[in-house]
Amino acid sequence: MGSLFRSEEMCLAQLYLQSEAAFACVSELGELGLAQFRDLNPDVNAFQRKFVNEVRRCDEMERKLRFLERELKRDDIPITDNG
Numbered sequence: 001m002g003s004l005f006r007s008e009e010m011c012l013a014q015l016y017l018q019s020e021a022a023f024a025c026v027s028e029l030g031e032l033g034l035a036q037f038r039d040l041n042p043d044v045n046a047f048q049r050k051f052v053n054e055v056r057r058c059d060e061m062e063r064k065l066r067f068l069e070r071e072l073k074r075d076d077i078p079i080t081d082n083g
Contacts (some may be wrong), residue, residue, distance in 0.1 A: 010036075 017025050029035040046052070072079055 015025070026037075041049075046055075049055075069079065
């Protein structure tokens, strides 16, 4: 794993992935924590991007989970991590 305090050797790579496999590949790279992504379309508005509906669904699910967590804490119900 890389260090936050020292420069690490890096290389620039460009990946071409099939749409069906893109999520799994990017997710795995993110889990490893060894990749940094550059936005190649910085001029494109966030709401004009290809997966905006999926992002909105994730935001909505995150909002619901935060609400649920607040309610559990309010009622002193312990939250355990079984992961």
